Amino acid sequence: xxxxxxxxxxRNKVKRAPLRGAYDKASxxxxxxxxxICHVGYVVDGQxxxxxxxxxxxxxxxxxxxxxASRMLRTVKTGVNVCVTASLFDGWVMAxxxxxxxxxxxxxxxYGTARALATEAEKDAALKVMxxxxxxxxxxEIRPSTTQELKATTVVSMDIEQASAKIRCGGPxxxxxxxxxxxxxxVLPVRQVQGAPVPDPKMTDGIEFPENLSAYLAE
Amino acid sequence: xxxxxxxxxxRNKVKRAPLRGAYDKASxxxxxxxxxICHVGYVVDGQxxxxxxxxxxxxxxxxxxxxxASRMLRTVKTGVNVCVTASLFDGWVMAxxxxxxxxxxxxxxxYGTARALATEAEKDAALKVMxxxxxxxxxxEIRPSTTQELKATTVVSMDIEQASAKIRCGGPxxxxxxxxxxxxxxVLPVRQVQGAPVPDPKMTDGIEFPENLSAYLAE
Numbered sequence: 391x392x393x394x395x396x397x398x399x400x401r402n403k404v405k406r407a408p409l410r411g412a413y414d415k416a417s418x419x420x421x422x423x424x425x426x427i428c429h430v431g432y433v434v435d436g437q438x439x440x441x442x443x444x445x446x447x448x449x450x451x452x453x454x455x456x457x458x459a460s461r462m463l464r465t466v467k468t469g470v471n472v473c474v475t476a477s478l479f480d481g482w483v484m485a486x487x488x489x490x491x492x493x494x495x496x497x498x499x500x501y502g503t504a505r506a507l508a509t510e511a512e513k514d515a516a517l518k519v520m521x522x523x524x525x526x527x528x529x530x531e532i533r534p535s536t537t538q539e540l541k542a543t544t545v546v547s548m549d550i551e552q553a554s555a556k557i558r559c560g561g562p563x564x565x566x567x568x569x570x571x572x573x574x575x576x577v578l579p580v581r582q583v584q585g586a587p588v589p590d591p592k593m594t595d596g597i598e599f600p601e602n603l604s605a606y607l608a609e
Numbered sequence: 610x611x612x613x614x615x616x617x618x619x620r621n622k623v624k625r626a627p628l629r630g631a632y633d634k635a636s637x638x639x640x641x642x643x644x645x646i647c648h649v650g651y652v653v654d655g656q657x658x659x660x661x662x663x664x665x666x667x668x669x670x671x672x673x674x675x676x677x678a679s680r681m682l683r684t685v686k687t688g689v690n691v692c693v694t695a696s697l698f699d700g701w702v703m704a705x706x707x708x709x710x711x712x713x714x715x716x717x718x719x720y721g722t723a724r725a726l727a728t729e730a731e732k733d734a735a736l737k738v739m740x741x742x743x744x745x746x747x748x749x750e751i752r753p754s755t756t757q758e759l760k761a762t763t764v765v766s767m768d769i770e771q772a773s774a775k776i777r778c779g780g781p782x783x784x785x786x787x788x789x790x791x792x793x794x795x796v797l798p799v800r801q802v803q804g805a806p807v808p809d810p811k812m813t814d815g816i817e818f819p820e821n822l823s824a825y826l827a828e
Contacts, residue, residue, distance in 0.1 A: 401656065426698060426712075427696060427698050427714075429648040429650075429659050429661075429694055429696070430659075431648075431650040431657035431658060431659035431692075432657055433652050433655065433657050436652065436690070437620065437690055437692070437720075438650035438651055438652050438657055438690065438691060438692045439650060439692050439718070440648050440649075440650035440659050440692045440693075440694035440718065441694070441718070442648075442694060442696035442714070442716050444712055471655070471656055471657065472657060473650075473656070473657045473658050473659045474659075475648055475659035475660070475661060477646060477648070477661035479645060479646050479801075481804070482743075482825065484744075484747075484822075485751070486751055486752055487751055487752040487753075487754065487758075488736055488740060488748070488751055488752075488753075488754050488758075489754055489755075489758040489761075489762070491740075493645075493646075493663055495646075495661070497661050499658070499659065499660070501656075517707055521707060521710075524701075525703075528703075529707070531792050532704070532705055532706055532707055532790075532792055533705055533706040533707075533787055533790060533792075534706075534707075535706065535707050535708055536708075539706070539707075539708040543708070561807065561809045561810075561811075562809055564811075568752055569811055569813070570813060571751075571752060572813065572816060573750050573751055573752075573816070574808070574812070574816050574817070574818055574819050574822065575808070575809040575811075575812050576806055576807050576808040576809040576812070577806070577807040577809075578803060578804075578806050578807075578822065578825040579803065579804035579805070579806075579807065580801055580802070580803060580804065581801070581802060581804055582698075582799055582800070582801055582802075583799070583800060583801075583802050584797060584798065584799060585700070585797075585798035585799065585800055586798070587795055587796065587797050587798075588780065588795050588796040588797075588798065589793070589794070589795040590780045590781055590794040590795040590796075591780075592780075592783075592788055592794075593793070593794050593795070594788070594789060594791065597791055597792070597793050598793070599793055600793050603703075603793065603797065606701065606797040
């Protein structure tokens, strides 16, 4: 591994559409940082499982968390090989033939060995990084975690050993002979947007929507 | 398996938050049909891989496809156990403590054995089902697939042997003692929307945006 690029082996080499593959950390991190959900792949007795979960990144390390009773977390925290995949669907690519229809997307497959954070202090620090990244300032406003809560929470970290980003963007690429066909072609973009916040009816009176969540107001 | 419910074993039993788990086909299919992308988990030499891909459903069978050169498709078409996970992120659940922060989501984990469709005719029929489901009427407008294109395409099918849906919706559930805290609480909803279509600049003049894609116009 160089400072800026992940090593390329059979595990992370992008086999298809190689021009869309990238192994530099900047590309990999940029996609990961746009994703809130990842899909963690792991194996139990030969059976693959893929669990969706929130995740966050700190340097070259990915974190995810949940109840200590979770099958996924009980399995992956023991130091097994995992594949963490995160993807964003950006739109439909409409071509003049079925074969050249496609999707625009950004995805990362990241490989490493998961381990569980050992102490309540480590877990609390990692959870603060997640909260600060998503909702700056909120950590200081909410009730602090109790020791009991931290014991009931497993936080898993995975240093990224290898990764690849795969990106498709832009319009359709049709066969030369097909461009004259009277078919609408182009891109139908898709994106995620925030809706209007829904206040908890049990909230005490007089609490305004906080400035530090303004990025989550409806567009 | 009954007519309406998947069998529950250790593989698909929802371990965490069991009240959010569902095994009836209606719930599983409803989530799958809202998702365009799934994450296919499979194992090669003990290493888990998770590949994002478009997919579609026909009855109790899931399909996905791609280049015959794809590692994922070359692996899974040989009849291996796969886990297909599809998930929708619906919003952030903001509580008065870190512990009770959550996410609203709908997800399905489906298990089965993948197999490759054998003939070009089978592949063409399956691809038509995908296109008709996404873009009714478009299949008849575009250039038909050639035998060469169908040979270069692998279509994988997986009968769902077992599945579970896991759904979280609604507002935060806080500890009783925390409701008096002066913290904004509620849900910050997220949804996917269509953007404005981007016509291919290489399109011949006079082609209108087709009525059968009107569901993909910007909201």
